[in-house]
Amino acid sequence: MGTTGQGPGLDEVNGLSQEARSGVRRLLDGFRPAVVSGVAGAAVAALVVGLILMDVPVIVIGGGVLALLVVLGALGGRRRSAREKPPAGRTALARIEDLRATAGEMADVPVEFKLTVAPRPEDDRPAYRVKFTQHINLADLPAYRPRGIVVVEYRPDEPWNVRVLTRPTEEWSRRAEEAEIDSAPESSSVSDPDGGVGAWCLVVLLGLLAGAAVVVLLFRGELFASEGPAERSSPSSSVSRTFSTSTTVSGPSSSLLTFGRMRMTAWELEARVGSAYVTSLTIEDRRMAVRGDSALPPAEAVHLQSLPYELFPGLVREARTTLGVRAPGSWRIDVSPGAGTEVGPRVRVTVSGPEGTARLDADGTGRITDRRAVGEAG
Incomplete structure (x- = not known):
């Protein structure tokens, strides 16, 4: 007995199964x-x-x-x-519906083409419209005009993948001169999905x-x-200890003047010595060093994370350009606790060059308090 009309055929079932697998694959x-x-x-x-x-x-x-x-x-x-x-490209003719150069500062300028492409007969596909951008040499630009015929390369399985052949063969150039192509309707436009x-x-x-x-x-x-830097450190510990350590950064762009590098390096040194309070901090282009004494009270030490590291590169730049050192070879920042009536740490930037040494002083907020140019006493 036949089963015609009683359910879907084998081809239909296979088609539905393949479509379901394709949907899962896309998902x-x-x-x-x-x-x-x-x-x-x-x-x-x-x-x-x-x-x-x-x-x-x-x-x-x-x-x-x-x-x-x-x-x-x-x-x-x-x-x-x-x-x-990769699918093989095919050569065909196309009609220029519109074109517009979007820039003109260089020899090759991007040109936005709107074409009607006439596919090859073996593709069994009607003419269609496509829009794309291609760089064209300025010297060749006058050869392209609306309603003109050009030689293009397209891919049958990706009809939106089209490019104009600026140097076609003699045979295709002759075809382009003799051909006439009607405009395709706007509804035939294709684009990359x-x-x-x-x-x-x-x-x-x-x-x-x-x-x-x-x-x-x-x-x-x-x-x-939850604990802050002051709680993690123990400057008032009953066991007195002195410490000192340094670190050197390396790499093609590892100067400590790089934004954020000083503070990150200070964090590393703080973790290494186990205290945020130090008695001195020295910063050079690729080296940072700290010294400290856990027996000293916080008022006589410098808190590493309270320093305005983000302002230090500006202080170095100021010292290198305004204190008479025309060719500064090295720089150094020394941070120490304030002495006498000073409140907060003292920051001293020293630069050296063939002319000599100059320095400027700043307070704990990065505000410049004193300058000593090359040759000045002090």
């Missing part, structure tokens, strides 16, 4: 950027948190996940490039932020400890 493709960006954000946050807390396992986990993502991304890119052969770059960027950004937020929340107790 997974949509979730993949969010998941990958979330994992990347968590890995970066773990690496930063590990460095702040000096937690080696967290640093290893964050760095390992980042390295794994890079390796998987490289392997996935190679696999896709090996599996997906995956052109929503802004939406993908937003998804990736949200994924990065979400992953980083999860890691920060997991370590919020260690990152935002």
